[in-house]
Amino acid sequence: MTQLQYLDAGIYTFPEVAGLVGATQPQVRGWATGYPGSKSEPIIRGEFKRLSWRITLSFKNLIEALFIKCFADEGFSVQAIRAMAEEARRVYEDPHPFARDILFRTDGKAIFAQVFNDVANNELYNLRNHNFAFEDIMEPFLKQPPEYGPDGYAHIWYPRKEDAPHVLLNPAYAFGKPVMEESGIPVRTLSDAVRAEDGDFRKVARWYETSEDEVKEALRFEQLH
DSSP: OOHHHHHHHOOBOHHHHHHHHTOOHHHHHHHHHOOTTOOSOOSSOOSSOOBTTBOOBOHHHHHHHHHHHHHHHTTOOHHHHHHHHHHHHHHHTOSOGGGBSOOEEEOSSOEEEESTTOOTTOEEEETTTSOEEEGGGOEESOSSOOEEOTTSBEEEBOTTTTTOTTEEBOTTSGGGOOEETTTOOBHHHHHHHHHHTTTOHHHHHHHTTSOHHHHHHHHHHHHHO
16 A cells, blocks of 8 residues: 555544444454464554554545444344455455445345346345345445445445444545535544634634534534444
8 A cells, every 4th residue: 555545544543443332442453463372364454564563554545444343233143244244345355344335234134135236136245145135125234324435335434323423534635534524624623623622612613614513513522432
């Protein structure tokens, strides 16, 4: 990956990924680096080399972690998720299938994937049993999935759509950190300014030439973590 590609890929630490997807730091670390005493490969294939002593993840990896967290919440074991991730990589010939515009659904027993971006026949591929099923018996994993770009990969995600509908993540902006949709100002910048000014939303809004509502939403988003 070139330096320019790094700038457009988003950069996240394990704590940041954990906070955004609602997982624990040990969970994220296990998904990305493997588990102590296990010879199995990590579920997530990191895009970055280790930076000094720190391992960082990309936006694609973040979205992969989001889906893995959803799979785990549905009761799938780490071993089952790893096996189905490997099958998805094989079928789609892609190292990051969980970050692609692939429809993932479940019947509570297995994870099903859209067949090569073509659901004309309402068929989904069973990543566990390697056979096919009909779409109408499945439930989607995400109520608010990421938005996908022309390359087929996730490129925008609203992590707290219900509580902070104008906060988004885009790997091309602010290294993928949460920003405000209208102004593009990083959420952390506004929330830190509010705290420094003892909650004076009006002053902060005037400084950054934005609305008080946007400043309040930025602070609300930060408080959700």
